Amino acid sequence: MINNSSIENYQTFTLGRFTFRRDEYFAYIHWPQAEHIMPIDQFLRALMRDVAWGFFYGTVNFDSVFGTVNYYGSVEVFAGKFNAAFVAKNLAFSERFDTDTIQNIFNHMLKDWTPAEFDPFAAPRETSTAFGKKKPGENMAIKRNRETAKRMVGMKDDSALRTDANGYPVNEHFADVPQDEPQVVVEPGFEGCLNAFNLFAYLSRSNVTWNPSITSVLKDSLFCPTTEEYILPVIHGNDRVEWFIQLSDEIIWNVEDKETGKPRAKVTMKAGDIAAMPADIRHQGYSPKRSMLLVWENASSDIPELIRQGKVPTNPVNF
Ligand code: PHB
Numbered sequence: 001m002i003n004n005s006s007i008e009n010y011q012t013f014t015l016g017r018f019t020f021r022r023d024e025y026f027a028y029i030h031w032p033q034a035e036h037i038m039p040i041d042q043f044l045r046a047l048m049r050d051v052a053w054g055f056f057y058g059t060v061n062f063d064s065v066f067g068t069v070n071y072y073g074s075v076e077v078f079a080g081k082f083n084a085a086f087v088a089k090n091l092a093f094s095e096r097f098d099t100d101t102i103q104n105i106f107n108h109m110l111k112d113w114t115p116a117e118f119d120p121f122a123a124p125r126e127t128s129t130a131f132g133k134k135k136p137g138e139n140m141a142i143k144r145n146r147e148t149a150k151r152m153v154g155m156k157d158d159s160a161l162r163t164d165a166n167g168y169p170v171n172e173h174f175a176d177v178p179q180d181e182p183q184v185v186v187e188p189g190f191e192g193c194l195n196a197f198n199l200f201a202y203l204s205r206s207n208v209t210w211n212p213s214i215t216s217v218l219k220d221s222l223f224c225p226t227t228e229e230y231i232l233p234v235i236h237g238n239d240r241v242e243w244f245i246q247l248s249d250e251i252i253w254n255v256e257d258k259e260t261g262k263p264r265a266k267v268t269m270k271a272g273d274i275a276a277m278p279a280d281i282r283h284q285g286y287s288p289k290r291s292m293l294l295v296w297e298n299a300s301s302d303i304p305e306l307i308r309q310g311k312v313p314t315n316p317v318n319f
């Protein structure tokens with residue numbers, strides 16, 4: 001339900017027994033036992049990803065209190081459920097909704113609450129503020145659609161990120177990334193069928209942060225490179241093992257217990273490092289300058305249930 005519709009004031013939204021409102025600095029989330037407050041820029045960056053990723057794999061924690069769990073068809077919205085202190089004080093609450101219902105409310109919230117000049121996908125140095133009174137104007141950044149390559153990157157008719165005159169400019173932080181493309185020599189008869197491209201050059205032109213794109217699919221194996229800067233806007237509680245390959249620069253990961261939030265590890269990944277994130281943790285990355293990360297996902301829909309039943313382990317390797 002959407003209340004207080006007005007062009008002067010931010011709207012209040014109701015989803016089941018949750019109520020959401022914003023003012024100049026904060027988002028307020030109310031449920032039967034309590035109310036939670038979050039900085040509005042942090043809330044909008046998390047909301048944008050939750051919506052754009054279709055609620056992602058497993059749990060999307062907006063912070064240590066509020067978030068969503070994807071059941072692939074329905075979505076659980078929770079407050080305090082994965083926070084040991086809220087659980088101990090009986091302040092935890094959750095409710096499940098059809099994916100369409102929550103998607104609709106979250107989309108309206110993004111539209112009403114995101115100022116025209118604030119891009120939730122941009123690094124903080126590349127966008128204006130999320131703070132302040134409601135102003136007229138439509139936000140184009142939140143309407144950004146995934147650019148679907150018609151063919152493999154670098155082939156004729158590929159996506160717009162390619163390194164030609166129509167592509168995006170190289171990001172300031174990646175000015176040192178060589179832009180030369182590999183030379184491909186094809187046997188006669190195979191022209192237009194075989195290609196290679198410079199992934200570093202491709203990523204150096206990405207204009208979003210913390211938004212994995214899929215560049216290769218082989219059965220359930222998804223290669224999702226991405227460019228990162230500042231803080232991953234969600235604390236991701238995965239429902240499967242996930243691999244990270246640090247392609248450039250450095251990301252520091254805080255790793256916590258998925259259920260309670262108790263700290264488990266701090267992982268500093270430098271260029272060339274590879275890590276597997278277990279399926280029983282939540283993690284949040286900090287990237288001091290723009291960096292390139294390859295996220296490798298196993299998209300098999302069987303995995304969450306196999307893990308719940310204890311048929312596959314939560315970690316990929318035992319040393
Ligand atoms: C993750 O939760 O594993 C994740 C999400 C977005 C990224 C990188 C990693 O850009």
Ligand code: FE
Pocket residue numbers: 236237238242277283
């Ligand atoms: Fe993750």
